[in-house]
Amino acid sequence: MIKYVPMIIGGVIQDDPDNEIRELTLNNERKVHLPIIDSSHVDKIIEIKVQNNLNLNQVVNFLYTVGQRWKSEEYSRRRTYIRDLKNFLGYSNEMAKLEANWIAMLLCSKSALYDIVKNDLGSLHIIDEWIPQGDCYVKALPKGKSVHLLAGNVPLSGVTSILRAILTKNECIIKTSAADPFTATALISSFIDVNASHIITRSMSVMYWAHSEDISLPKIIMSQADVVVAWGGDEAIKWAVKHTPYNIDILKFGPKQSLSIVDNPEDMVLAATGVAHDICFYDQQACFSTQNIYYIGNKLALFIDELERQLTLYAKILPKGFQNFDEKAAFSLTEKECLFAGYDIRRGDNQSWLIITSPLDSFGNQPLSRSVYVHHVSTLSEILPFINKNVTQTVSVTPWGSSFKFRDQLAEYGAERIVESGMNNVFRVGGAHDGMRPLQHLVNYVSQERPSSHTTKDVAVEIEQTRYLQEDKFLVFVP
Amino acid sequence: MNTQCIVEEYQVIASSEIDDLIFMSNPQEWTFEEQKEIQNKLILEAFNYHYNRNESYRKYCITQHVNENITSIDDIPVFPTSVFKYMKLHTASEDDIENWYTSSGTSGMKSNIARDRLSIERLLGSVNFGMKYVGNWFEHEMELVNLGPDRFNTNNIWFKYVMSLVELLYPTEFTVNNDEIDLEKTMHHLFRIYNTKKDICLIGPPYFIYLLCQYINANDIEFIAGNRLHIITGGGWKLNQSESLSRDDFNAMLMEVFHLNNINQIRDTFNQVELNTCFFEDEYQRKHVPPWVYARALDPETLQPVIDGEQGLLSYMDASSTGYPAFIVTDDIGIIHHVKSPDPYPGTKVEIIRRLNTRAQKGCAISMINTMKVNN
Numbered sequence: 001m002i003k004y005v006p007m008i009i010g011g012v013i014q015d016d017p018d019n020e021i022r023e024l025t026l027n028n029e030r031k032v033h034l035p036i037i038d039s040s041h042v043d044k045i046i047e048i049k050v051q052n053n054l055n056l057n058q059v060v061n062f063l064y065t066v067g068q069r070w071k072s073e074e075y076s077r078r079r080t081y082i083r084d085l086k087n088f089l090g091y092s093n094e095m096a097k098l099e100a101n102w103i104a105m106l107l108c109s110k111s112a113l114y115d116i117v118k119n120d121l122g123s124l125h126i127i128d129e130w131i132p133q134g135d136c137y138v139k140a141l142p143k144g145k146s147v148h149l150l151a152g153n154v155p156l157s158g159v160t161s162i163l164r165a166i167l168t169k170n171e172c173i174i175k176t177s178a179a180d181p182f183t184a185t186a187l188i189s190s191f192i193d194v195n196a197s198h199i200i201t202r203s204m205s206v207m208y209w210a211h212s213e214d215i216s217l218p219k220i221i222m223s224q225a226d227v228v229v230a231w232g233g234d235e236a237i238k239w240a241v242k243h244t245p246y247n248i249d250i251l252k253f254g255p256k257q258s259l260s261i262v263d264n265p266e267d268m269v270l271a272a273t274g275v276a277h278d279i280c281f282y283d284q285q286a287c288f289s290t291q292n293i294y295y296i297g298n299k300l301a302l303f304i305d306e307l308e309r310q311l312t313l314y315a316k317i318l319p320k321g322f323q324n325f326d327e328k329a330a331f332s333l334t335e336k337e338c339l340f341a342g343y344d345i346r347r348g349d350n351q352s353w354l355i356i357t358s359p360l361d362s363f364g365n366q367p368l369s370r371s372v373y374v375h376h377v378s379t380l381s382e383i384l385p386f387i388n389k390n391v392t393q394t395v396s397v398t399p400w401g402s403s404f405k406f407r408d409q410l411a412e413y414g415a416e417r418i419v420e421s422g423m424n425n426v427f428r429v430g431g432a433h434d435g436m437r438p439l440q441h442l443v444n445y446v447s448q449e450r451p452s453s454h455t456t457k458d459v460a461v462e463i464e465q466t467r468y469l470q471e472d473k474f475l476v477f478v479p
Numbered sequence: 480m481n482t483q484c485i486v487e488e489y490q491v492i493a494s495s496e497i498d499d500l501i502f503m504s505n506p507q508e509w510t511f512e513e514q515k516e517i518q519n520k521l522i523l524e525a526f527n528y529h530y531n532r533n534e535s536y537r538k539y540c541i542t543q544h545v546n547e548n549i550t551s552i553d554d555i556p557v558f559p560t561s562v563f564k565y566m567k568l569h570t571a572s573e574d575d576i577e578n579w580y581t582s583s584g585t586s587g588m589k590s591n592i593a594r595d596r597l598s599i600e601r602l603l604g605s606v607n608f609g610m611k612y613v614g615n616w617f618e619h620e621m622e623l624v625n626l627g628p629d630r631f632n633t634n635n636i637w638f639k640y641v642m643s644l645v646e647l648l649y650p651t652e653f654t655v656n657n658d659e660i661d662l663e664k665t666m667h668h669l670f671r672i673y674n675t676k677k678d679i680c681l682i683g684p685p686y687f688i689y690l691l692c693q694y695i696n697a698n699d700i701e702f703i704a705g706n707r708l709h710i711i712t713g714g715g716w717k718l719n720q721s722e723s724l725s726r727d728d729f730n731a732m733l734m735e736v737f738h739l740n741n742i743n744q745i746r747d748t749f750n751q752v753e754l755n756t757c758f759f760e761d762e763y764q765r766k767h768v769p770p771w772v773y774a775r776a777l778d779p780e781t782l783q784p785v786i787d788g789e790q791g792l793l794s795y796m797d798a799s800s801t802g803y804p805a806f807i808v809t810d811d812i813g814i815i816h817h818v819k820s821p822d823p824y825p826g827t828k829v830e831i832i833r834r835l836n837t838r839a840q841k842g843c844a845i846s847m848i849n850t851m852k853v854n855n
Contacts, residue, residue, distance in 0.1 A: 325790075328779035329835050332779060332781075333561065333808065333810070336558055336559050339539060340535070341565070351780055
């Protein structure tokens with residue numbers, strides 16, 4: 001029997017037996033059934049009007065309660081989710097379990113949730129009440145309906161997208177990816193498990209549509225958006241741009257490339273372990289995954305030996321997920337292509353990893369399956385041409401101390417994150433994401449501005465504009 | 480026609496056996512076993528030829544622990560066609576290269592392939608050889624209409640060039656200029672040839688043939704071809720993939736629009752710029768690999784041949800190329816069938832299923848290496 005992943009609208013699972021079904025074939029050739037959106041679904045989505053009068057504490061407490069469920073290894077939703085990632089997305093048991101653990105971690109980290117709001121919006125209270133700022137009272141109101149076009153390569157990115165919208169009290173219309181129809185549905189289902197009538201639960205809708213099919217109904221949904229959050233490759237971002245109303249903001253988390261700099265480390269094991277982690281997480285399909293390593297120093301051979309050991313270790317502690325025909329072929333072709341070019345190749349058993357030592361101007365494809373190009377350089381200046389604005393996302397540096405001497409130039413050339421090697425997947429609270437503070441784009445700042453009787457720092461008298469005009473005294477008050 | 484090429488006075492004369500095969504023989508002349516025997520010999524000779532003359536290829540063989548003393552053609556190292564995108568790989572000397580040909584390039588970087596005169600002549604020979612699957616005509620019995628440019632206006636784009644070569648076999652009208660088809664002119668020539676009692680061969684990429692059908696329908700033109708018209712397609716749908724028809728639908732459309740007597744009057748061909756031979760379909764619309772090409776389907780992980788009939792990554796060794804080593808593994812997924820007697824067309828049959836689709840972008844990680852160095 002083929003697994004059915006339901007649609008959720010306004011926190012209610014849609015179980016109409018007459019609903020048309022589409023069959024979706026996943027990466028490992030397994031199939032799932034998903035409901036096809038019809039006009040009644042669209043009407044329901046448009047009709048959702050949830051008065052979100054929760055304060056931030058209530059929002060965080062709800063997320064924390066959900067997180068406690070995810071923390072329990074006995075929670076059936078968590079167990080089903082792990083099973084789905086393994087059976088349908090081809091995740092190894094370790095990868096799937098880690099994903100569920102991270103969902104628990106994100107939801108349960110109450111302090112982090114508060115701090116995200118504080119750091120992004122500049123105040124913990126601004127989404128709950130009017131805050132005096134300058135000569136105004138300012139409040140950050142939710143945009144309204146946030147449409148999330150998710151990518152499937154990094155399930156946690158979808159969770160992050162949804163959490164940001166919830167923290168800012170937005171409704172969420174979540175379009176899942178063909179590569180992962182499970183994560184958003186599992187998360188919102190856990191909201192239903194905790195409290196089906198909760199305001200947050202009732203603000204959540206999850207569905208799937210294909211970009212290549214008739215999109216007349218998805219276009220109506222897009223026309224309802226007050227903000228769009230788009231994740232994925234070029235085509236996904238182009239689709240979002242094409243179908244988002246011109247006056248609506250789009251947060252683009254588009255395709256990016258990341259790299260590691262290894263600066264003559266004393267502790268070779270620490271350096272190689274960190275870099276190996278940055279290669280292996282999400283099997284290198286994340287925007288923050290290291291694809292190129294730039295080694296500064298004179299012990300490159302030792303580093304590569306150690307990297308080989310650590311990649312082999314990761315093949316055991318975080319085994320690679322299922323690779324389909326095309327992924328295996330891309331890996332094999334890349335290996336042969338690099339051999340033809342005369343590059344030094346080291347390869348793990350069963351295509352578990354690939355290290356290619358090549359010059360800076362090397363040619364070659366990147367199959368993104370734990371394969372990495374290592375380049376020997378003398379100084380940072382040789383690396384900088386490979387750091388590009390709007391392309392380079394994460395630069396992981398080892399040892400950490402070297403990041404302080406590199407950060408100015410890396411930032412100037414376009415690096416968006418600078419992290420210690422081994423930490424590329426941990427988006428630290430307070431950090432930027434693709435050059436943004438995302439929560440700022442999910443709210444409308446409204447200002448209540450003080451009256452004419454309110455004197456300012458520069459003008460110590462009331463602002464009597466009519467009188468100034470009549471008496472031509474404006475310049476008298478210019479400081 | 481010069482079918483012999485003395486490369487260096489003390490070295491091998493490029494085999495006249497292969498030229499006899501390409502230029503003089505008939506596809507149905509040999510059993511499957513005989514073809515294997517010929518193939519083994521020619522491919523081994525070709526390997527020795529390139530191994531001894533092409534330093535880049537020789538070095539690659541050495542990295543695979545292969546030297547010239549191999550005994551099985553399965554030991555010959557094949558390399559990805561992507562190599563031609565990044566380096567100028569040629570065995571013929573610069574002076575002997577007649578032309579550099581590029582792929583039509585549906586996306587990304589293009590392959591650049593060096594061909595000497597002998598390779599080009601053999602390619603033409605393969606077209607001549609393949610046409611024998613379609614039928615046998617003297618020059619005065621057949622005229623062609625090519626929905627493509629003549630060979631002087633192909634801009635060295637390979638599939639256009641290959642299609643244009645038919646003019647060397649039969650009188651030909653070309654009805655495409657600067658990528659624009661003159662549909663009126665096409666129909667004019669089809670009717671003109673029809674009235675001469677000669678057979679007609681319409682050649683072109685499937686999308687252009689499709690456009691011609693639309694033109695015929697829109698203008699209520701009636702062209703009752705019966706058994707007089709043969710339609711040969713090549714090059715695939717390329718950028719027009721979104722409008723592409725399945726083979727069955729395409730066949731049905733042509734049968735209806737041209738009132739053909741038999742579906743076997745429609746044949747597709749296959750070629751890619753890195754391959755020096757054109758594969759034609761037999762009367763059952765099965766693409767055949769001539770005996771001088773060794774085609775295999777490879778396991779994507781081990782790059783070892785899979786069993787007959789199983790899907791794999793297509794790989795070819797083409798003994799007809801002297802300009803460059805044509806020992807390639809492609810980005811195409813397909814199936815190889817070995818056809819034996821009593822089938823009227825014994826030999827190797829290839830079925831191309833689709834291109835690999837993971838070499839550009841996955842999720843939000845950019846994987847094309849050519850996006851890396853923007854500042855330079």
